[in-house]
Amino acid sequence: MTSSPSSILDFPRRYCPTCDRIVTKDFRPGPGGRPDASCPRCRSLERHRFFAILLSVLSPLLDDVDLLLEVSPSPQTTPLLGRLGARTHLKLDLGADNRRVDVLGSLTDVPLADDSVDLLVCYHVLEHIPDDLAAMREIARVLAPDGLGILQVPFRPGTVTDEDPSAGEEERLRRFGQADHVRYYGDDFEDRLASCGLAIQRITPRSLLGEEMSTWVRAEPDEMVWLVRPATGAAVPEPLVVTSTALTRTFDAMLGEITRLQGEVLQARGRLERVRAERDRLRGAVAAPGAPAPAATPASGARRVVRRVRAMRGRSRGRAD
Template structure:
């Protein structure tokens, strides 16, 4: 669905990108760094309310850069030859990175037609029947779309091998999680949860929902990373690292 909100965000993003290109042409120093593509850049372009959002070289988002940073540092890892389920594989840099490391890379979505990713499969997390199959499951900005998140989290837990990890990122606010009923209109969802197809908004208590599925949770927040390390990378968001 194209909404006025989306059009405005896209227009702002374009204007901000053009501004960056002009600054760069005018000799602004490339004193910032993108861990997703390795480029040194003059800054990040705006997206909606987020001032430092996208990398002008590769388009990476703050959460995409968080993942690359953590992988670069070895805080998290894809074991060699691992079986990796990559849900909603929008982020091209992570598709490449996971595919290179994994022995069995499975990009998947409930609607595979939305992706140009080789080998994309149809997987409905609500009825996923895979058991003890994956070493890593990555789902960024997926859980706020699924009708029953308790069911999906237990399916994810079952699909992980012992010692396997799910890496989950969701949009967060600074209040408790709130679920919307299935009868909410798209407009009402956009008003309450920020986007027409989000059925809930999470707070940091998302960790409790993951734990209720029997997984051990580590919360890795961008704001807790050493500033001397991540200073110029415009990294944001929170990774919920869930271990079986």
């Protein structure tokens, strides 16, 4: 079967690891109009796509999870966590809204026993909680000694945490980016976690995937995720501190070449579309009844002069004969 020109040029633009699909167009705008952020299939954002990859990397450590606690579940993270096969998957939030929540409660007072959670996921939650230190202490309390927490918060490197739980809605929007946020974390975020009894390991898409792969899945290369464990328990997994491994360099080289070829294909598509448009225009000009004759050009005027000269020569020969 012969492919049509359009299908040949439908070059992959993005890969979404959340729904495991290759997308031939740019992603849709995200919150606040952020360009190329939201997968058109599953609506995942940058953080969800890196979370999907991170879970895949962590899977050897998560093959025997008894209790998984997902704080503030989302339509993107819950299915990914469901694939882990945890024997118990609890979803905790203050309200159910339109989500399926198993436990109504606050992260500042988790109704679970000490050392009972094997995996805790807390994505973009702590910035909503006025007493975030109480929430961090609860994370340290409920995590098993060899349990693992995966945390992410809005974070500005090179600053200190800006917070004000008493700020009004407009002030929160201006300072923290959302009306229901009470802070924007800075470099002291890790000190806060440590003061609450947590050992920390940070990881970014760039360190795990490389620049090109991060771009292809549309993950923010330097957006941090924190892996935590109780400070008195097992060490946070060291193998996840990936710098520039041979695998990362290979991915970068491969996707760099794909990106270059993609640019060439898109340029070719643009040229083809311009040729098609010109062809259609010419067809319309020829086929249209009563269409005005094409405007004279220097070349057509020269041809008329040549024809006249030839005709005059012919008449001259006739008279001579």
